Amino acid sequence: MTSLMAQALRSKTNYHAGLAAEAIVANDYQRRGCVVAKTRWRGRGGEIDLIIRDGDDLIFVEVKKSKTHDQALRRVSRTQMDRLCHAASEFVATEPRGQLTNMRFDVATVDQGGTVRIIENAFMEA
Secondary structure: OOHHHHHHHHHHHHHHHHHHHHHHHHHHHHHOOOEEEEEEEEEOOEEEEEEEEEOOEEEEEEEEEOOOHHHHHHOOOHHHHHHHHHHHHHHHOOOOOHHHOOEEEEEEEEOOOOOEEEEOOHHHHO
């Protein structure tokens, strides 16, 4: 197998693993009584993996999958957080309360065993 073919296979595998991780996290929020409003929403500011409705509140979720939760968490960069915030601002502009919409930013990590860990208000600690 050429290195280009191997790279394409890894990329495809990672893409599908990311989709599976997002589905696992979405199910976790649904079990908590939340509603998945959007998946992989893309605006000018960037992409948001999951947008969750918890009553009138919005939760913007960045999903990371890796062998361990700590490894996944380390993959969330300041630049990525900034892009997520810009995209969220763009999304809430379409909401009835606009920028006054109650919202939070969560990071959800999924380990190699499929276990989910959600860090609520994750950006408050960054």
